[in-house]
Amino acid sequence: HAVNTDLYTKAEEFIRLFYYEQQLSGVEDRLDEIRQSIDEEGTYTHTSTELEFGAKVAWRNSNRCIGRLFWDTLRVFDARHLDTPEAMRDALYDHIDYATNGGRIRSTITIFKPETEEHQVRLWNHQLIRYAGYEENGTVTGDPASVGFTKRCQQLGWQGEGTAYDILPLVIEADHEQPQWFEIPQEKILEVPLRHPDFDWFKDLKLKWYAVPIISDMRLEIGGLNYTAAPFNGWYMETEIGARNLADEFRYDLLPAVAEAMGLDTRRNASLWKDRALIELNQAVLHSYQTDGVNIVDHHTAAKQFQRFEQKENKCGRQATGDWTWLIPPVSPAATHIFHSSYENRMDSPNYFYQTPAYE
Numbered sequence: 001h002a003v004n005t006d007l008y009t010k011a012e013e014f015i016r017l018f019y020y021e022q023q024l025s026g027v028e029d030r031l032d033e034i035r036q037s038i039d040e041e042g043t044y045t046h047t048s049t050e051l052e053f054g055a056k057v058a059w060r061n062s063n064r065c066i067g068r069l070f071w072d073t074l075r076v077f078d079a080r081h082l083d084t085p086e087a088m089r090d091a092l093y094d095h096i097d098y099a100t101n102g103g104r105i106r107s108t109i110t111i112f113k114p115e116t117e118e119h120q121v122r123l124w125n126h127q128l129i130r131y132a133g134y135e136e137n138g139t140v141t142g143d144p145a146s147v148g149f150t151k152r153c154q155q156l157g158w159q160g161e162g163t164a165y166d167i168l169p170l171v172i173e174a175d176h177e178q179p180q181w182f183e184i185p186q187e188k189i190l191e192v193p194l195r196h197p198d199f200d201w202f203k204d205l206k207l208k209w210y211a212v213p214i215i216s217d218m219r220l221e222i223g224g225l226n227y228t229a230a231p232f233n234g235w236y237m238e239t240e241i242g243a244r245n246l247a248d249e250f251r252y253d254l255l256p257a258v259a260e261a262m263g264l265d266t267r268r269n270a271s272l273w274k275d276r277a278l279i280e281l282n283q284a285v286l287h288s289y290q291t292d293g294v295n296i297v298d299h300h301t302a303a304k305q306f307q308r309f310e311q312k313e314n315k316c317g318r319q320a321t322g323d324w325t326w327l328i329p330p331v332s333p334a335a336t337h338i339f340h341s342s343y344e345n346r347m348d349s350p351n352y353f354y355q356t357p358a359y360e
């Protein structure tokens with residue numbers, strides 16, 4: 001019974017927040033309904049409006065997110081009625097199409113049914129769209145971060161072409177049954193070839209990245225219910241691609257190649273060759289996405305937008321919580337106000353959480 005009381009307590013806190021912020025009447029009747037449902041069935045069901053509000057506020061509460069100014073514009077697709085892996089696959093295809101929108105990216109979340117004692121839906125992908133990683137005697141082709149998941153996909157019967165840019169399949173696990181994998185049709189994947197506005201040789205590095213980051217392995221908690229499959233996307237901040245995915249030594253490790261092509265002295269740290277290469281790589285990312293009409297935000301603009309979010313929260317009588325260590329951008333952090341601010345890293349509910357890996 002303790003568990004149910006815990007569930008009711010969380011449900012009540014969420015419902016009261018929803019009725020207060022949306023200035024609705026009749027909260028006691030709704031709470032009676034929920035208490036009865038929990039007593040009779042051990043759980044309760046969110047209305048679509050409660051679900052949408054919960055997903056938006058979970059984004060508003062995401063302490064590590066610099067993009068929260070737009071929390072209230074999230075498009076929420078309610079996919080709780082879908083029961084088969086094929087139906088879920090089609091909902092994921094629709095998510096990719098709707099979010100991509102030819103480059104005019106729309107922040108979107110698709111929410112599958114919450115976990116109960118009987119069932120749980122999990123997406124094994126970290127992101128719906130991501131490149132495979134193949135390890136051959138010490139060297140990796142593709143994304144080193146994907147080596148483990150790529151091996152699991154191969155064990156499930158998937159075969160990639162072996163290039164540095166193979167798109168991994170969707171892997172859907174429903175109710176502890178055998179996970180099913182599905183290819184994503186190539187025409188659904190928007191990618192951006194990278195070129196530099198001033199360095200004509202940059203295109204000869206033959207680099208590209210995908211347009212839409214869709215996180216698919218986090219748990220959305222709303223009023224005590226856990227939505228263990230709720231993929232969400234926004235657009236990229238350029239440093240994620242230019243300062244991490246393509247720059248980290250344990251990812252695509254491209255700083256030496258860019259620095260050499262720039263003719264920098266890579267033997268001496270004090271030449272600041274890594275810093276110069278970083279700036280040009282991030283400049284190429286911004287230039288390429290903007291030229292192709294694919295939404296992206298630079299880290300200075302993103303910080304300004306976050307400052308507006310902080311101000312907007314204060315106007316609403318709230319104080320924005322945050323994780324400073326993630327909110328500062330990895331390039332020129334002290335050039336943003338965030339570096340010179342402090343934030344309480346309190347985890348409010350609703351929120352997005354890490355969850356136990358779906359596979360090992």
Ligand code: HEM
Nearest residue numbers: 059062064065066067107108232233234235236237297352
């Ligand atoms: C609209 C454009 C958006 C931008 C530019 C943006 C930007 C970012 C960035 C740069 C990070 C840090 C990621 C990293 O360093 O790996 C982040 C984290 C995060 N964002 Fe956003 N975001 C956006 C939209 C969203 C949306 C729509 C949601 C959910 C509905 C969201 C939820 C989160 C969460 C939960 C984290 C923390 C992830 C973790 O702890 O690993 N963001 N965001």
Ligand SMILES: N=C(Nc1cccc(CNC[C@@H]2CCCN2)c1)c1cccs1
Nearest residue numbers: 067213214215232233234235236237240
């Ligand atoms: N722009 C985005 N970036 C983002 C957001 C949340 C999580 C992530 C992935 N973070 C994990 C990686 C791997 C370790 C450190 N970064 C990226 C968005 C992805 C989905 C919505 S916005």
